[in-house]
Structure formats: C-alpha cells, structure tokens
Amino acid sequence: MARYTGAKCRLCRREGQKLFLKGDRCYTDKCAYERRPYVPGQHGRRRSKVTDYAVQLREKQKVRRMYGVLEKQFRAYYQQADLKKGVTGHNLLALLEMRLDNVIYRLGFANSRDQARQLVRHGIFMMNGHRVNVPSMQVKEGDVITVREESKKVPVIQEAQEVIARRGCPDWLEVDGSALKGEIKSRPVREDIQFPINEQLIVELYSK
Known part of the structure; x- marks a missing residue:
C-alpha cells in the first residue's frame, strides 16, 4: 500500500499547524514546527496572496495528512460520507475517526x-x-x-x-x-473531535 515516507515535520510546517505526526516528540522543544514555524522551502518566509480555493485546499490537505490518508482514498471517504444521512462534513470526520x-x-x-x-x-x-x-x-x-x-x-x-x-x-x-x-462505546460525534478542523471547507472544495 502506498504511503507518504518523507519528513513528517515538513507537513506540519506546510500546513502552518501542528498535526502531531510524531507523537510525544511534538510536545517537546525538539518539534521542528516550534523552531521553524514557517512554510518549508526557499521562499517559505514570503507572504503570498491566499485565494478561497487555496484555503479550502489547505484544509483538505491538513486533514488528509493528519490521518495519513492518500488523495484517492480520502476522496472515496468523502463520496461515502456524501451518500450517508446527516451532515457530510461530520460523516467524513466520523469515517476517518473510526479507522x-x-x-x-x-x-x-x-x-x-x-x-x-x-x-x-x-x-x-x-x-x-x-x-x-x-x-x-x-x-x-x-x-x-x-x-x-x-x-x-x-x-x-x-x-x-x-x-x-x-x-x-x-x-x-x-x-x-x-x-x-x-x-x-458509540459512534463519534463532532464534539468529540477537538482538533481545529473546518470540515465545511472540504465539502465546498469537493462540491465544485
């Protein structure tokens, strides 16, 4: 099965938020995001104009990378969530949580x-x-x-x-x-997921 094998701290820096991909290390001062809280790469410190599409894309990438899911599989989860009754975004997060x-x-x-x-x-x-x-x-x-x-x-x-x-x-x-x-004990509800996620942005991205 394909999976991401690159530097995990690079993903946190790209998304501008800790994704806790390295477990306990993320809580220490060794965390790369704490030491370099800017986008990786030669132009990481530059400010660029952020479009609505870019905001939606970054939210999707953040969630996908946090749960360690590749694009094809993530889209399949979205399609499955869209077919279920209820709020699509909440259904998507529940499917990811119940992996x-x-x-x-x-x-x-x-x-x-x-x-x-x-x-x-x-x-x-x-x-x-x-x-x-x-x-x-x-x-x-x-x-x-x-x-x-x-x-x-x-x-x-x-x-x-x-x-x-x-x-x-x-x-x-x-x-x-x-x-x-x-x-x-039960199916997770939206309130059980404390990590800051705006799932509506992902729904808007895939609804285009």
Missing part, C-alpha cells in the same frame, strides 16, 4: 497514527477475538480491541500504559490500560 489505526492511536496503544498503522500491519491487535492487520478497517459500535497476549511484552506496547494515563481517551471509547483492552 482501526486511528482508534488504536486514540486508545493510547501507539504514540502516533503512523506507529499504530505499523503495529496493526504486524498483527499485534485482535478485534472481537480475531487477529486484524488492515489499518483502514472500519470499527463499529460494540467492537472490542485487545493486544495479543504474546505481544504485550513488546516495548512499544509496554509504553502504551504511560501514554494512556497521560493523554486520556475520548468519550466514545473506553480503555482498560492494565489489560490493554479498548471498546468502541
């Missing part, structure tokens, strides 16, 4: 979505008693995610307990840090 790799990250079993994706690929997690290895899988209300018994000694997983205690867990999820077990 398995994002849920693993939200539960605190990984420091970043990229790390969660790698762990899922290695088959470390089980969902409803079955081993899973597809990061883009959509979870459902009532699904239970656990760490395989033989994988609980993996250093990254052992560090997860500290991450859970420090970061907390969204209201639509429930986590048992000692047992490394998480459950999807």
Whole structure:
C-alpha cells in the first residue's frame, strides 16, 4: 500500500499547524514546527496572496495528512460520507475517526497514527477475538480491541500504559490500560473531535 515516507515535520510546517505526526516528540522543544514555524522551502518566509480555493485546499490537505490518508482514498471517504444521512462534513470526520489505526492511536496503544498503522500491519491487535492487520478497517459500535497476549511484552506496547494515563481517551471509547483492552462505546460525534478542523471547507472544495 502506498504511503507518504518523507519528513513528517515538513507537513506540519506546510500546513502552518501542528498535526502531531510524531507523537510525544511534538510536545517537546525538539518539534521542528516550534523552531521553524514557517512554510518549508526557499521562499517559505514570503507572504503570498491566499485565494478561497487555496484555503479550502489547505484544509483538505491538513486533514488528509493528519490521518495519513492518500488523495484517492480520502476522496472515496468523502463520496461515502456524501451518500450517508446527516451532515457530510461530520460523516467524513466520523469515517476517518473510526479507522482501526486511528482508534488504536486514540486508545493510547501507539504514540502516533503512523506507529499504530505499523503495529496493526504486524498483527499485534485482535478485534472481537480475531487477529486484524488492515489499518483502514472500519470499527463499529460494540467492537472490542485487545493486544495479543504474546505481544504485550513488546516495548512499544509496554509504553502504551504511560501514554494512556497521560493523554486520556475520548468519550466514545473506553480503555482498560492494565489489560490493554479498548471498546468502541458509540459512534463519534463532532464534539468529540477537538482538533481545529473546518470540515465545511472540504465539502465546498469537493462540491465544485
């Protein structure tokens, strides 16, 4: 599966906002965005005129990069959200939030979505008693995610307990840090997503 393999801090600088792509490092003074909070490249410090289209595009790119989704897959999520009942923008964010790799990250079993994706690929997690290895899988209300018994000694997983205690867990999820077990209590609503996102700009972009 294709994925972005370049410098992650460069993406945060391009979007002019922390996307927390490197987990705990983003909270330290080592964060590249904190040291160089301007667009990367030779002309990064220049001011340029921003059109309405550019604002919409940057919002879409920000969300796409934050969740680690490529353009073709992101557009498919939008089309799926557009067919559902309700507000298209809210449906889009809910679909992204309910990806398995994002849920693993939200539960605190990984420091970043990229790390969660790698762990899922290695088959470390089980969902409803079955081993899973597809990061883009959509979870459902009532699904239970656990760490395989033989994988609980993996250093990254052992560090997860500290991450859970420090970061907390969204209201639509429930986590048992000692047992490394998480459950999807409900479908996420717009209020559950605290990161500053203007999903209406993405809808306007794709509606053209």
